[in-house]
Structures are given as structure tokens and as C-alpha cells.
Amino acid sequence: MFQCVFSSVLQPLSTSCLFKHLFYHSATPASQKQPEPIYSKRTEIQRQTVQAHSVKLFIFSALQVARQLLLQQQQQQQQQQQQVSGLKSPKRNDKQPALQVPVSVAMMTPQVITPQQMQQILQQQVLSPQQLQVLLQQQQALMLQQQLQEFYKKQQEQLQLQLLQQQHAGKQPKEQQQVATQQLAFQQQLLQMQQLQQQHLLSLQRQGLLTIQPGQPALPLQPLPQGMIPTELQQLWKEVTSAHTAEETTGNNHSSLDLTTTCVSSSAPSKTSLIMNPHASTNGQLSVHTPKRESMSHEEHPHSHPLYGHGVCKWPGCEAVCEDFPSFLKHLNSEHALDDRSTAQCRVQMQVVQQLELQLAKDKERLQAMMTHLHVKSTEPKAAPQPLNLVSSVTLSKSASEASPQSLPHTPTTPTAPLTPVTQGPSVITTTSMHTVGPIRRRYSDKYNVPISSADIAQNQEFYKNAEVRPPFTYASLIRQAILESPEKQLTLNEIYNWFTRMFAYFRRNAATWKNAVRHNLSLHKCFVRVENVKGAVWTVDEVEFQKRRPQKISGNPSLIKNMQSSHAYCTPLNAALQASMAENSIPLYTTASMGNPTLGNLASAIREELNGAMEHTNSNESDSSPGRSPMQAVHPVHVKEEPLDPEEAEGPLSLVTTANHSPDFDHDRDYEDEAVNEDIE
DNA sequence: TTATTCATAAACAGCT
DNA sequence: TAGCTGTTTATGAATA
Secondary structure, three states: OEEEOOOOOOEEEOHHHHHHHHHHHHHOOHHHHOOOOHHHHHHHHHHHHHHHHHHHHHHHHHHHHHHHHHHHHHHHHHHHHHHHOOOOOHHHHHHHHHHOOOHHHHHHOOOOOOHHHHHHHHHHOOOOHHHHHHHHHHHHHHHHHHHHHHHHHHHHHHHHHHHHHHHHHOOOOHHHHHHHHHHHHHHHHHHHHHHHHHHHHHHHHHOOOOOOOOOOOOOOOOOOOOOHHHHHHHHHHHHHHHOOOHHHHHOOHHHHOOOOOOOOOOOOHHHOOOOOOOOOOOOOHHHOOOOHHHHHHHHHOOOOEOOEEOOEEOOOOOOOEOOOHHHHHHHHHHHOOOOHHHHHHHHHHHHHHHHHHHHHHHHHHHHHHHHHHHHHHHHOOOOOOOOOOOOOOEEEOHHHHHOOHHHOOOOOOOOOOOOOOOOOOOOOEOOHHHOOOOOOOOOOOOOOOOOOOHHHHHHOHHHHHHOOOOOOOOHHHHHHHHHHHOOOOOEOHHHHHHHHHHHOHHHHOOHHHHHHHHHHHHHHOOOEEEEEEOOEEEEEEOHHHHHHOOOOOOOOOHHHHHHHHHHHHHHHHHHHHHHHHHHOOOOOOEOOHHHOOOOHHHHHHHHHHHHHHHHHHHHOOOOOOOOOOOHHHHOOOOOOEOOOOOOOOOOOOOOEEEOOOOOHHHHHHHOOOOHHHHHHHO
16 A cells, blocks of 8 residues: 655555556646645744744743742741751652752653654654644643643642641641642642643544544644633633732732733734743743854844844744844843743744754655656556657757766656656646636647647546646647647648547537637648648648747757757746646646656667657558557657757757758658648748 | 737638 | 638737
């Protein structure tokens, strides 16, 4: 079984169905694929990650404050115990250091999914952005849950220890009872926080926004709507703080915690930083700034900082507006100093970058697989011919094997590496061509006078026959192909119509439109020559005129110019198609034959074999062509000649060049009955 | 910005 | 006369 990762949709496939499925990808209209804005989603992931982390930071800060309060109570309790009984428990001292481990340490060292594990996950299967998002969120939530559980556990142990101590002392002053009561209340509030998270998780699950894998000990904290969790936390915070004495809550800055503001807000970035209780910053980290490194970098590159651009702080989740660079530095040093929050954010950013890098690597791998698939598609059981455009005369340059290294294909995974760079080649099925509704304006092939390859159509023949997908070829190319596929290289208008409807399901509708276009093209283009014969008027193709349709702006050898017209045509259409594909939300781009170019050596021999076969076929004057036959059998007689090619003048890496030869042999083989045809061609 | 190519639509004429 | 065939023109989009 395979799993198709062509798109973000993971779909298990059997070996036999893999190619069909890939072909489905090439055939499915883009409108049905629901393209996913990958980059925007990644940005969204980052945003939500920061958002979730901000929520987590808030909880962390609240816990820190509560922990600090608890510590104070414990200290008071300890002092009271020492005063009363002079008893000092060694166990308590053992426990105390563990309690002093900042929660942020656990936060900064997530052990839920290590980067290595995440990499393994990503290597095992390509995760879609949604899955990555969920995974990331789950990881964040698991981290938070671990922290909560750890803290809760410590609190519980402390409580039990204290109870034991109190029982041991045989005295229970009222204050101790109050402290114990407060601790119990705090534990209950911690439980409430967990329950709230669980409830929110359940609500998300009900909404289908989050899926939890079975057996996963997840307490995922989905990125919450702005202001939702803060409100709940505010209530929780009030409950927590209300458990303490009034002088402890009203005398400090707890009230300054503006929990109504969102933790991450682009509009009010200054509020993103939590106003910490002085007690919360137990180690004073919040007040410690280390701007030296930044300042040094700024001195080297004044007003240039990766975190500063367009007057906005680029710190993840901040976007604070800084009018000038000094103000940004001030903001950076004040809001993003070296503290737990910044460190945690940095770590989150590292994870984000790491995941993006992994995803990028995976996408590259996927692209490679796609390219490989497209390269070897000609070897499918369909046994389609090699995707060489042999319709026109082909000249194989000596320098084919002497192409510059950078021009050589970088696809070592397949022996059928393309002549062109991996991102180049004619487009057979493009995303644009998948739009079956309405006329299309884009054109990917035939843009440089090079018509569709016979193999291009042949390898997608079944697809075009059955799917109402507009072929991405111009009318001229299609007409030319129809004519060239005919045994006598000439067709009546009605036969051209029939070829269109036979070969393309798309042309079985809107006959008036495309037939008019066919007639228009036949009349408009000089490359189509009307010939009167016994059957009436038939249409033939003048290759010279066809190649002349758009001269390339290449200076140098005129023959090279012609050659480049053809060779370049292999490069640009797919480039455009790729760009279009990228523009259209990274919908996979599919080509078939055109990308299955063999290596240079194989290509040369293949060309010669094909050309020789074609010449023999034509010279034998056998008209075995049928509607279903291979288009390669219908190629024109061609000449294989070796022509020096100046590499400096060659614009592209292609050495396979086609010349629009209009040789006497060519005219002879066309075997026109009307001599006027040759005159017209001349 | 300009020129070119292409698709589409439409009008028109000639022929069967 | 209707339909087919062929020519021509116009327009807009895409692209070099």
C-alpha cells in the first residue's frame, strides 16, 4: 500500500491504483481540490502557536504568583512551627528545593514530543498543515498539562507533608488550618483549570475542530478565541487570589493584571506582556535585560534588525509599533528581555522554524517524487511513446552531451531525467486546464510555436477522451495535430471536427463555439493551407509557417533562433504553469509526457530510433494510422542532422533542438496531389 | 507601454 | 432556405 502525498490529503493507495490516483490528481479540477493556502496556514500556525503559548504563559504566571503566595504561607507556617514546637522536618527541606524549580523550566523543556520524535513523525508521513497545527497545539497543551500536573502533584505532596507534620506536632493552630484550607482551595482551583481545559477540549472535539488520537494522553489546548481563556482565567485568578488574605491580594499588584486584554493582540501589542506580580518574578528575571548583544548588532547594522521592520516589532506575536529604531530598541529591551516568557517564545519559535524546515524538506521530497513520477510516467503500462516532439524536424546537436553541468537535470533518482531542468517542460495538464467551465485565457503550450507533442496528447488520451477538461493547447496546435495524425496529413474540416470530438470530451459540448474557432484558426493562420482535391477541400499544415508564428528574440545564428524556438518551448510553458500552480495555492502541477525526457544519451538514441522508424514508416507509404494509434506513428518524416550549436548562444540548457526545415524531402513526403500546395508552401 | 498571440464572437459570402 | 464552409473583423486577455 502506498500513501499518496501529492496533495495534503493523505490517501492510502494500492500499487495498482497509485498511478491512477496520480492521474486523478492531474485530472481533478482545481476547483474541486479545495486548495489550501499553505503559507497562510503556516503563518496561522505560528500565530496560533504564539497565541496558545501566550495563554500558557499567562497560566504559568498565575501559577507562579500562586506558588509564590504558597511559598510565603509555607514560610510563615514554618516560622510558626519553629516558634511553637521547634520541630523541623528534614523531609520538608528535601521537598522544598523541588518546589522551587520554576515551572518555566518545565515549560522550556517540553518532553511531550521531542524534535527528533517530531521529525520521525514527519518522515513517516507528510502531515498536512492542519495536522501540523493540531500536533503543535496538542504538544503545547501537553506541555501545559504536564506543568499543571507537576505543580499539582507537588502541591499535593506538600499538603500531605504538612498534614503529617501537623499531626506529628499534635497541634493545629488556626493559622495552619487556614493555610491548609487555602491550599486545598488552590488545588481545587487547579483542578478547575484543568476541567476548564477539558471542557474546552470537548467543545472543540464536538465542533470537529480537534481530533484526538486514541490513546493519546492529550489535554490539548486549542488556540482559543481571543479573550475567551483570559476571561475564564480571570475568574480563576479571582478565585485563587480570594483564597488568600485580603492584605496579600489588595496590597500588591494583582489588580494590575489586565486579564481582559487578549494575550496576543496586534492592535494592542503592549498588552501582550503580562504585568507580573512582583512576587511572581521570584528570581527577578523579569527585570533583567540583556541588550548588549542586540545593541552590538545594531551598531554594526544601524536601523537594521531582523526583529524590526516597517516600524513594527517583528517579535512573534508582538507587532508593536515603534516609530523609530531607538524606540524599537527600547521596546525590545523592555518587552522582550531575557526572561521566561521570551525564552519560551524563542523556544516556540525554534519549534515553529524546525517544523517549517521539516515540512519544507518534506515538500521538497514530495516534489521530487512528483517529478520522478512524471518522468517515469511514459513507462507506464500504457506504453506511450517517448514525449518527444518529433512532429517537426529534429536536429540533434553535438553539444547535447556537452551541455553545461548546471543545465543538466538534477534528478538522479531516475534514469529518465529530463533534458530540461526539473522545473521546466511543456505542460500537458495544468491547473488552468482543469477548469472546465468557461473559456480559458491562459495558454501554456504552443506559446513558442512549438505545438503539442504527439505523445503529450497520447499519454493523456484516455483522460481527455473521458474528462471534459479543456486541453491546454491552442486551437492551432490541435488542428495541426489532427492533420498530422491523419494518414495523408490532410483533413477536411469535418474530419477535423471529428478529431476534436473524438479526442477530447471537452469539445463534445459548445460545438458552435469551438467549431467557429477552428474555422477561424484555419483561415487566420497561414500555416494551414487549404487544398482542393477530389474529396473537396482539405486542410494541410505548413510547418514553416507554423514555426514562423512567433520568432524569438534571440540574437545570433538564425538557425539557432529557430532551434531555440522549439527548445525554449519545452522550458517556458511549464515554468508558467508552475508559477500558475504556485499562485493557485500550490496545487500540484502535473505534466506527463513532457517531463519524461530521457537522459541525453538515451534521448539521442531514442530520437534517432524514432526518427528512423518514422521515416521508414512514411517512406513505406503505409497508412495504418487509426484514431487510436500512437501519434508517434504519425509524425512527419524528419531529418536527423547534427548541427553545431554554440553554447554561448544557447539560451537554455536544451540541446535537443528542432528545426523548422522545409526540405524538399519534406515536401515530397507530404505527397500532395495538388502541386499548388507546394507552391503555397514555398 | 506596446506589440503579439490567442480565444471568442460575430458578420458575411459562397456553396450544397 | 437551412446548414455548412470559409473569410474577415472586432474585442479582450495574456504575455513578451
